[in-house]
Amino acid sequence: MTGRCRFCCTFETCGLRGPSRNCHRNPVDGRRNRPALRRLGFWRGRGVAAAAGTGMYQANDYPLAGGGGVAAFAPAKWPVVAMPAAVGEVRPRDRIKVRLWQASSLLLLAGTACGIVLAYDGPSVGPLPRAASAVTPAAAPALSSLEAPVSEGSLLLVGIMPGEPIDRAMARAGVGAGEAAKVRRALRNALYATDPAPGTQLRVHLGERPNFLAARPLLSARYQTSAGSTMSVARTRTGFAVEAEGLTAAERPRRWRGVVGADLLQSLRDSGLAPASARAFVDALRSRISLASLRASDRFLAVTAPSGAPLLVRLDRAAGGGIALMPWTGSDGRTAWYDMAGAGTAETRIQRPVPGPVSSGFGVRLHPILGFWRMHKGVDFRAASGTPIVATMDGRVAAAGWHGGYGRQVRIEHGGGLVSTYSHMSAIAVAPGALVRQGDRLGDVGSSGLSTGPHLHYELSRGGTAIDPLSIGSFGAHRLSGTDLDDFRLRMRHVMAAAAETVSAAPQTPLRL
Ligand SMILES: [Zn+2]
Known part of the structure; x- marks a missing residue:
């Protein structure tokens, strides 16, 4: 932990403690962010933390300890942000001080509603209200229609960027990768909903962080479709359920x-x-x-x-x-x-993880580095460093990171005890918990770990027993349980x-x- 700013962020590059005059150095361009806020009059005594500028910020990184607060940020080149004045005497670690959530309007620069996130933390009243009025993505929503104070946790607004799936937008808001993936799956299985269109504002309600290290639990999320109906994602015992209100015939x-x-x-x-x-x-x-x-x-x-x-x-x-x-x-x-x-x-057919040829098959072989005969539990594919590696079947990322001699490794569970691993990668493009489709890129070929040169070591196992992937073209039907x-x-x-x-x-x- 290099000098982190305990008030505003956890950026190590911030290099300062506490809300000092120099607080909020933008970790990307190194500029201070605070003056812009002061011009907008949002700083003094309001527990407002904001980072404006380029780069993506996790709302997670703005603990807004204890009081009401607003964090706003925008991705690269997206107009930033304005936030309503969160009112109240806000002292760190002293919750339930904020009485009033009052504001007149949301300022939008350049007249576009984009990557904006609003975090509001703290006060005491009522559940998340059902949104009634239609908020068009281009118009600034009046805050009064936006939210009344939330009982626990935070309410955030996240703008969906072009080509961005909902789980990635949620991750930007600080939702854990596993939960974001569950939401995406719930939407995929929902009758009407699809991934929200770019520019859609996603309202994310996060609960209290169970401990310092954990991500905040997602309580609910909602957004309006381009046709004007409202999609709500709510937490259930086992996952998330999607509900639609005001569906039009076309939807x-x-x-x-x-x-x-x-x-x-x-x-x-x-x-x-x-x-x-x-x-x-x-x-x-x-x-x-x-x-x-x-x-x-x-x-x-x-x-x-x-x-x-x-x-x-x-x-x-x-x-x-x-x-x-x-x-x-x-x-x-x-x-x-x-x-x-x-x-x-x-039946599920196995797709080839990389286009390259097989350089070493499954079975006992003389190990190229260790120099003795041992079981080669996978198949090596020769490919240039940087060649994309794709998932051989649909599945869920169980692990992604360094794994001893395997170097950078991604491990995917496909259900029914079927697991595939991809090793010696130069780069990893997925996070644990993410759902992947067959053919989705997992990362790139490399030579990390115990490896003589760029190649992909691919392993497949069922119930912990290694299988020769080349001997099996497909797997039989799966049964839900x-x-x-x-x-x-x-x-x-x-x-x-x-x-x-x-x-x-x-x-x-x-x-x-
Ligand atoms: Zn190998």
Whole structure:
């Protein structure tokens, strides 16, 4: 701990203790940030800490110890910030002093609402209110519509940057990587919501830090979609649940119905489905049943998101043996189609982690450095330093960092006891807890740890036993269990209900669900 500023931040480069005159040196450009604040009149006696300028700041880094406070910051080149005056006698480590959360408006520079974060800490009243009024991203929201004081923890506003997924925006606000990943998964599994559009303001409610080192727990988050409805993410016992308010017709799932006819794919397309969606449904069904066994009079029901993303497909067969399939991302990060019993359909194919050739296979070999014969528990791929390494299957990052002789290593759990590791990396691009899709970049090839030159050492194991990745092209279907299965069934009910209330694109007689 080199002289950290205990009042405003934990930046080691700040180099000062306490809110001195020179407090708040920007760690990126070294300039002081405080004068800008003073010009805005937000400094004296208000417990306001702010860092404006370039770079990304974690709200975490602004403990705002004890009192009310506002931290605002913006990413590079984004207009910064203005904050309302947080009023009250604020003394560090002395909470519940702030009586009044009053402000008239939020100043926005350059008329754009962007990467802005507002942290408000402390006072005593009431729960987080439900937002009523529509806040357009371009307009500065009146603070009165923004928040009343929160009982515990902090309320932050985070602007979504272009191309930024919600979990990364949340991490900027100080949400732990694991929780941010859970939120993204909840949204991915939600019926209506998608990743918020750039410029969307995300309101994040964080709880009290359980200890000094831990990230603050996420209590809830909400944002408005571009269509004007409100998405809320709330903490549940097992994870996070998404709720939508004020959905417009355009945001609701769509339902397509018809009879199988001579050709299921053609019939799906004839019902109005986009070709890609129709193909996705047919592929999912084909992995489970023989399409040749279908009769022309069998009926189908397909549900898609407004984007066309498949939500559910169901076949009602005159001969019995109907089937419903739904794509689902489990807590292990794996996305597949599952039936009502939670049985997965598609087998998982292993993707090559790097394009390079195999330089050393799986099995006993003479170790190039240690000089004796020993088991090589993985496969080496030759590749130039800096070559991107991608996840071979969907999964969740279990560890990412230095791991002895393996050097920089990323470890991914794929569910069902299946684990893959990627070693000797020169750079790591993922954090523990993050969900990754097959093909997502994990980092770059390097020669860190016990290594003679740039290569990727890739290991695959199931239940702790090493598997030769080259001998196995794919893994069999996965089965949901535990809370995953509960969550899955709940969502299937939601999709069914949504399908029942949705207006079909091609009106026909209602199908009973
Ligand atoms: Zn190796």
